[in-house]
Amino acid sequence: xxxxxxxxxxxxxxxxxxxxxxxxxxxxxxxxxxxxxxxxxxxxxxxxxxxxxxxxxxxxxxxxxxxxxxxxxxxxxxxxxxxxxxxxxxxxxxxxxxxxxxxxxxxxxxxxxxxxxxxxxxxxxxxxxxxxxxxxxxxxxxxxxxxxxxxxxxxxxxxxxxxxxxxxxxxxxxxxxxxxxxxxxxxxxxxxxxxxxxxxxxxxxxxxxxxxxxxxxxxxxxxxxxxxxxxxxxxxxxxxxxxxxxxxx
Amino acid sequence: xxxxxxxxxxxxxxxxxxxxxxxxxxxxxxxxxxxxxxxxxxxxxxxxxxxxxxxxxxxxxxxxxxxxxxxxxxxxxxxxxxxxxxxxxxxxxxxxxxxxxxxxxxxxxxxxxxxxxxxxxxxxxxxxxxxxxxxxxxxxxxxxxxxxxxxxxxxxxxxxxxxxxxxxxxxxxxxxxxxxxxxxxxxxxxxxxxxxxxxxxxxxxxxxxxxxxxxxxxxxxxxxxxxxxxxxxxxxxxxxxxxxxxxxxxxxxxxxxxxxxxxxxxxxxxxxxxxxxxxxxxxxxxxxxxxxxxxxxxxxxxxxxxxxxx
Numbered sequence: 001x002x003x004x005x006x007x008x009x010x011x012x013x014x015x016x017x018x019x020x021x022x023x024x025x026x027x028x029x030x031x032x033x034x035x036x037x038x039x040x041x042x043x044x045x046x047x048x049x050x051x052x053x054x055x056x057x058x059x060x061x062x063x064x065x066x067x068x069x070x071x072x073x074x075x076x077x078x079x080x081x082x083x084x085x086x087x088x089x090x091x092x093x094x095x096x097x098x099x100x101x102x103x104x105x106x107x108x109x110x111x112x113x114x115x116x117x118x119x120x121x122x123x124x125x126x127x128x129x130x131x132x133x134x135x136x137x138x139x140x141x142x143x144x145x146x147x148x149x150x151x152x153x154x155x156x157x158x159x160x161x162x163x164x165x166x167x168x169x170x171x172x173x174x175x176x177x178x179x180x181x182x183x184x185x186x187x188x189x190x191x192x193x194x195x196x197x198x199x200x201x202x203x204x205x206x207x208x209x210x211x212x213x214x215x216x217x218x219x220x221x222x223x224x225x226x227x228x229x230x231x232x233x234x235x236x237x238x239x240x241x242x243x244x245x246x247x248x249x
Numbered sequence: 250x251x252x253x254x255x256x257x258x259x260x261x262x263x264x265x266x267x268x269x270x271x272x273x274x275x276x277x278x279x280x281x282x283x284x285x286x287x288x289x290x291x292x293x294x295x296x297x298x299x300x301x302x303x304x305x306x307x308x309x310x311x312x313x314x315x316x317x318x319x320x321x322x323x324x325x326x327x328x329x330x331x332x333x334x335x336x337x338x339x340x341x342x343x344x345x346x347x348x349x350x351x352x353x354x355x356x357x358x359x360x361x362x363x364x365x366x367x368x369x370x371x372x373x374x375x376x377x378x379x380x381x382x383x384x385x386x387x388x389x390x391x392x393x394x395x396x397x398x399x400x401x402x403x404x405x406x407x408x409x410x411x412x413x414x415x416x417x418x419x420x421x422x423x424x425x426x427x428x429x430x431x432x433x434x435x436x437x438x439x440x441x442x443x444x445x446x447x448x449x450x451x452x453x454x455x456x457x458x459x460x461x462x463x464x465x466x467x468x469x470x471x472x473x474x475x476x477x478x479x480x481x482x483x484x485x486x487x488x489x490x491x492x493x494x495x496x497x498x499x500x501x502x503x504x505x506x507x508x509x510x511x512x513x514x515x516x517x518x519x520x521x522x523x524x525x526x527x528x529x530x531x532x533x534x535x536x537x538x539x540x541x542x543x544x545x546x547x548x549x550x551x552x553x554x555x556x557x558x559x
Contacts, residue, residue, distance in 0.1 A: 001355075001357075004351070004354045004355055005355075007351075007354075008351050008355075011347075011351075012340065012342065012343070015342055015343075016342060091336075091338075092334055092335070092336035092337075092338055093338040093339070093340065094338075095299075095302075095304050095332070095334045095338050096334075096338035096352070096355075096399070097355075098302075098303065098304040099302040099303055099304050099327060099330060099332040100327060100355045100356055101323070101324040101325070101327040101328045101356060101357055102324070102355065103324070246303075246304060246305050246306045247306055
């Protein structure tokens with residue numbers, strides 16, 4: 001049943017121009033960033049040579065690229081996920097799912113996987129572009145892989161949070177705002193840690209901290225678990241919220 | 250429960266906050282029955298249908314479909330149900346056949362039978378010409394038909410239709426009614442409507458809901474219809490009632506009579522002939538309220554006023 005929902009979602013997503021516009025816009029943004037970073041790298045190359053441990057092209061070009069994508073995701077994921085449940089609730093389509101012989105968990109997982117297909121396409125754009133550097137130089141494949149992993153985990157967590165808010169709210173716009181604020185708070189929560197003595201906890205809660213750790217090529221199982229926990233928690237909450245539609249209170 | 254009973258609800262209640270939507274509802278539906286659910290707006294028709302399809306959980310009571318308890322084994326029970334909500338649940342950006350294929354898969358039609366199932370219901374609902382068009386570009390009538398097709402694509406034994414003819418033009422209404430009549434022979438159908446004529450012409454059984462309670466549950470085809478007649482030189486009541494082989498005749502003001510009859514056409518003919526021969530001056534000859542209409546109005550009278558319900 002998950003496969004049926006997945007197939008339907010992918011179909012629905014890529015049928016409209018929305019997905020293609022998103023892919024084109026992100027491609028444009030990261031291409032621009034990519035060229036700009038290369039330009040900077042080449043400019044600073046003589047100075048970098050003088051350092052004891054100069055940052056490589058991966059740190060200077062590839063990782064900032066992923067950073068831009070992460071920032072785009074912050075804005076994109078709320079819009080991408082807002083219609084999943086609350087839009088369908090408004091249009092009366094949720095009743096089709098509710099009266100069908102399908103578990104709500106399968107429905108949520110199917111939708112999640114469907115949305116991840118667009119994310120995966122975005123992710124591939126990010127993965128492929130830095131590979132062009134291999135013609136002229138060597139990449140630090142550890143950092144590169146770590147960054148890609150971080151990006152994918154970020155996409156999973158953000159999409160799950162979006163689905164959760166979409167399941168909770170009656171209006172797509174409310175869902176989008178909820179998702180955006182949550183992502184922003186989770187991203188920026190470590191700012192406060194600069195001023196507090198006991199900053200460890202806040203910084204550990206921050207998506208930014210974990211994302212950065214992974215982009216440094218540090219394959220930290222704690223960071224991976226952090227993203228997976230957020231994903232699972234948000235998806236479970238989405239299932240619970242949908243149950244609320246039919247539950248007798 | 251006898252094997253022929255496809256849908257059974259016992260003691261079903263549902264509240265919204267403190268407002269009672271449905272209370273102590275009992276229903277039984279057999280194969281070949283078309284049950285009409287009637288009621289004023291806000292009587293609990295849609296809530297009842299949503300409970301019967303598993304979209305809403307009842308506060309108390311049991312719903313069984315094809316012998317499966319909807320609360321205990323929802324997936325098995327829901328396989329036997331086709332549901333058309335008030336607003337057809339259509340993906341506007343899909344093509345008709347694509348959407349129906351998805352609905353078939355969603356309702357666990359085996360992959361090898363999906364194409365056949367879609368072709369069959371496209372044919373049945375008269376969608377052949379529009380099967381490759383986007384749903385958003387279809388007229389309201391066609392969209393409603395796609396909604397019905399969606400409900401029957403997996404050949405459910407119980408079909409639940411919430412106001413299936415709402416918003417259609419008269420020709421489309423006739424078509425949809427004919428379709429429901431055909432479906433009613435093989436499936437068990439529950440439909441809600443507030444058109445009494447529709448219930449009269451379509452349903453084999455009628456349930457009237459009022460304030461969320463069943464106030465009437467009867468097999469149709471009994472009772473009769475009334476005929477309103479008016480004369481410029483009215484005969485005596487006795488003369489008229491002797492003339493006609495009818496259940497009852499009552500005199501109204503202004504030379505008008507109401508006759509309750511089993512055969513509307515025959516009674517009208519007798520009256521016309523007599524009126525011409527005896528110079529009564531026939532002024533009016535119209536079908537009056539059906540028995541269903543009378544019953545309905547009587548049972549729901551306390552809230553004829555507007556604004557009492559939403």
